[in-house]
Amino acid sequence: MTLAPATDLRTYNELDAVRGELLDVYAEVRAPLLHLPNYAVTAFGERLDRHGCEPGFVTVLAYAGDYPVGYAYGNRIEDGDRYWQRTSPAPSHDLTSHPALAVKEIGVRPAWRGTGTARQIHDTLLDGRDEQYATLMVNEAAGEGKVHALYRSWGYEDIGHSQPSPASPRLTVMVRPIR
Template identity: 75%
Template sequence: MTSAASTIALRAFTELDSVRGDVVDVYAEVRAPLLHMPNYAVTAFGERLDRHGAEPGFTLVLAYADEFPVGYAYGNRIEHGDRYWQRTTPEPTDEYTQHPTVALKEIGVRDAWRGTGTARRMHDAFLATRDEPYATLMVNPAAGDGKVHKLYQSWGYHDLGQSQPSPASPVLTVMIRPVH
């Protein structure tokens, strides 16, 4: 293992095959305290990852420190009428849904690299690959005692509504911002 002081290299991928194991390894460490809950289990994440990886516009940014994977951010394009929007209440206005939007589906950074700007760098590198007008994400408002929600607000996101993507999922806050 390498230290958080290592230089971080970001790599973008549009296919999962060669890096799926790296993403799952980082996820398992990042979400370790939650893995006992069905929605956060590694198998449930793997199923979501595979589904998202097969969807249009999939992009993944992995952060490596000396070839050791330390973080990931990924998402894909969603269209008007997508189930993402159908589960959002209140229903978003056409301003956000009439054109394709990029949905940041997951972002995670190993503990030793938190607070180093790695998450923001991955987020920004992910958005730099996009040409959609808006980016959206969902956050558990309780994550980090509200700190994660506040972090996304500091990145320019604002609350749009709520969603419960599955019966096993907590109610999440849907956030949105311009891509550029």
């Protein structure tokens, strides 16, 4: 891994101020997959709008100057949330009995991959949260398994699988303590 280029990390709790920038970065990050219905920019925009209205929404964008180079966003989930209901096998009560931060998306433009930028964005997203756990879903095929391995190196452990929508691939649900 090379050293991360100088980036300015900015945190937002309102989607409106950065929605366009998130869509632009997403389109480049997911360019090879945009022909698939679940990965289309319009599908991402619909998910983003829904997530942006959910409790505890937060997004972090990394900028090189004024140019957005990566992002992550998530929101707070509680026991009984559809996120947990779609996880199989059902997660333990120890995980679901406390609010968790669901990291819904992480993306870094190709030129900034391998620089530590994704980790900086991720850690900033988790910084200062009062939830005990962070959880995310990953397509095990992403990056030929490298993305899944990366999340494991960040302390995430597999706990089950989920298919959030009929158009979505089967995803691995992962969790880690925030502190």
